[in-house]
Amino acid sequence: MSNRVEYESLNDLLEDRGLIDDEGTRVEIKSGKGGLPNGFWTSVNAFSNTVGGYILLGFHDVTKEVIKDVEIDRLQKDISSGIALKLEPPVAPTLEVLRVAGQKIIMVSVTPADTHLKPIYLVEKGKKGWKRVGSSNLQLSKEDIERMLLEKAGKSPDSYVVGGFGLRHLDTGTLARYRQRLQNLRPTHRLLSKTDEQLLQSLNCLTYTPEKDLWELNRAGLLIFGQEQYVRSVFPSLEVQILRFDEPNWELTAQNRGRKSVLEGRALFDFVPDLEETLLQLFPPTVKVTSGKIGRDPDPIYDALREAIVNAIAHQDFLAARYIQIRIFSDRLEIENPGYSKKPVELFSEPGSLPRNPLIAYAFEIVEYVEKQGFGGSIMIDSIEKAGFTPPKFNSSVDKNSFTVTFFWQHFMSQEDLTWVAEFGEMPEDDKKALVYAKNNNAMKNSDVRRLCGHDTLKASKVLQRLKARQLLELHGTGKQAYYTLTVPSTPTLPDFSTRQLHFFDVAEGVKDRLAV
Template identity: 30%
Template sequence: MDIKELLDQLNHSDECSYIEAKKGSAIDRSIMETVCAFSNEPGLGGGYILLGVEEETQSLFPSYINSGVSDPDKLQLDLSSQCASMFNTAIRPQIDVENIGGKNIIKVFIPEAAEGTKPIYFQKDGLPRGAYRRIGSSDQRCTDDDLLIFFQKEETFDSSIVHDASWDDISEDSIALYRKLREKVNPYAEELQYNDKDLLYSLGCAKKIEGKYYPTHAGLLLFGSRIAHRRLLPMVRVDYIRVPGNEWVEDPDNRFTTIDMRGSLLEMVQRVFSQITDDLPKGFLLPEGELQAESVGLPSRVLREAIVNALIHRSYREHQPIQIIRYGNRLEIKNPGFSLKPEDHLGEPGSKNRNPNIAAVFHETNLAETKGSGINTMRKLMEKANLLPPTFESDHSRNTFTARLLLHHFLGTDDLEWLSGFDSYGLSENQKRGLILVKEMGAVDNSTYRQTNNIDTLRASAELRDLSKKELLSPKGKGRATYYVPGNRLNTLPQAPSTPLPELSTPPPELSTPPPGITTPPPGITRPLKARVPQEILERISQLGARVHDESLIKGIVSDMCAESYFKAAEIAELLEKREDYIKRKYLSTMIDSGELRYKFPDMLNHPEQAYISTKKITS
């Protein structure tokens, strides 16, 4: 691609997986991280870096402009020198300089490294921290799970032996269940003739050392007893959480109920499935084998596939449970471990397995789809049931994957009546779905819009911009963090012209007595910020010095402040007399990661009303 094509692409869809724009005043660490990420990302084919291009943020729709570089010769020399010396393997960039409008722009193409040389990493940092991947439009530091992609011969986590585990931790009932499920698929399968120990050995679920059999992580997860799971894998469980309303902890006095489930993964599929379907309203439950286009329920096969995907693909390195959250209008399944498959390729044939031994057992027992077709099947079944398609979010930086199943029938009677107010706008079916998403979720971003309508990033960006121009949506954030909330004309439905009211023939009478004083604030009016904070906490804040080095002191104040109600980052910063970005980076982000705080809108981190609440009361 030439520079003009790259600039056009930037202004249509912003930075993406293969284009990065930089001011280019110097060759700094961030540029070299992008070089490393482009070199490593499997199947990307490399990527372009434009130096001398900046984003103009003052306009309604920010665009990229040619700012130029002052010394292109020095920048080229610095870049080529650092590419040759900073990494474990020398990288040879392709560099071109072009003068556009009297200003120089440098186009750098970084080719994808050959398979045998990956991962490329900063020599001084080593592995895995020194290696980067290109995830969407960002450069993400590699983790141990990423290294599995590069080192295909490395032992996977599920094939490693569990410390302190023995054959006594294996459940005979789980082995019997496997034999029963496998026999239904293939009654003549060779492994059915093996004894229990040889069976697990053949499945990669046990290893033989000096004549003794020891369970691997796959063996313990698939065939371990509940006692063994609690003792050796205490955080490997599924938490089913029922939340009243459509927001996380919407009512502080009626928070949620939780059911914890643990045990053999083969048993967990049916147990978790039954727990959720028993809890869903009857109108949403559709028995297996009775799928009809006119059905009004969540297809059971979709729910089962979502549960199986979470159990197969989660990262068992992470000491966190799978969370299945039942809101009033949707199910969210959150599991530790980002998708090894790029988000844009979800639903395409082929899969990448973090836990190949576990996946093989699920496939052989017919509990999981084969050849990576599960997500595509879910989308088709949801569409057939007249439900909005599922959406998926893979967060590499937080190492999580979220599947969302909206229990909302697309273009039902209420939707058609609501959308009729926008007939004059000539909306496409995609845009109607987008407005319904915003109505249900409060906001939408490019990824969710793209997945819901099964379109590419460029088209999604164009359709969202069109909704913004029509003032039905309003963009927030910038760059890759852009999301959309209801616009002025979405908040106020268009009304048909009405006959004006006649003029009053006589003026209204004067009030004989003044209205009584208001003793309490009318509903909808927020109390002053400091009035929402207990006096004891305000006194603790007043005693803080200008420079506080004890982070635990600040975190304690924030945790106690948010114990009973939500506070926005700007409000917390105002009370602490610090900058909002500093408070977010230094305290709020780390407290979210450690589980001390929770988001009000966990499914849309950049939500305009995002706020934080302490987990103290939640977990008590």
């Protein structure tokens, strides 16, 4: 955070603190005249249970102009005295007194509560907990509370015992295929000498329940190896929706819902090959299809997309009861799964993993369904850059509990781009990337710079401020509506997608029966 304490306007404050596009999501702007506004403690509670946020007191609710004569000392006292009375367990926000347009305001900073403290409850609301979703505060659901309590206990969501499911609910054919793949890949692996029950215990897919004196399937075991009817009954939202759109811009309306097909879920070990076959119809690489057998030249784009789809399956939040969705446009492909990334997006190019479902990830890694844990992001980035395309865009949203990766079908930093950006003299590489992105995409936001350069919000804001100071970019709007456009002439280098037709390959015979159009 910046050390500045005086600002000319609210916009100046938000831009300096790297919050220019966060108003409404992570920033609330309130009056505070006459005391703490209604909903203040609900927002503190919601921010503490999710991604954190900021509450600015001393502004008009509608015009966002500074209010004179706000009782700053009274507000500070009310906040300090209310922490222990309003929240359980108490969380302590940080207070800063700043000057905006010559008037004092308070900036309340709420950090996400530690895992061992969540869920945080609001006592005055009948001991209910709240979470932040977009610009709204919503009450924690039973699934939210269960997820937090599991994390507090050091357990993963996929280790939770479903109850009433055992070995008889397994698909023996799926388990045999798992053994066969392991045999082909690692013929001396220790798991091959074990019985089915011992293998599942070694994979931590069976959990011993002392009060029942028996081994039961947990979520990981049922999801990876369960019979389809039981997988679908416990996880009805386990499916992949594929939407195709002819235009680059997507706006879901009654008139424009795209062309939809659905790949229904079953045991994850068998579901992944279904998705790999279906993958061939999701993008136009150099692929040969002969005699029902798929053959292809080594293709880094295929590798990147496969990694993204398998990661969406393995790392999704199965408690969220939402579908994985793949959206295909003429200029890009988006893969969205329920469940935000526990690994910060800016660290995706570095090794290290924080899997939401570590048991599923481990079982997948053994049979090489996924690369070594912690390298998925770098594989996607390296593969796409190797192909010479624009780096993929990662968007992880805690408040929406979703993760999206976007692949662009456009080359990045072409020779024409390099020649164009050189006209503006020396500048840091991050500034060049941001400027070319703004040129090729007509506009950009702070979030685009974060993804493009791997920066946090504040560093990305500094990049934009430097380009704005050089009068190369112009700021439009405020808060979450803020975006930047070029102030200098540009020659678009994007390919013309208006006449481009994507070629969708036929689904392999083994998958066609499972794809409901």
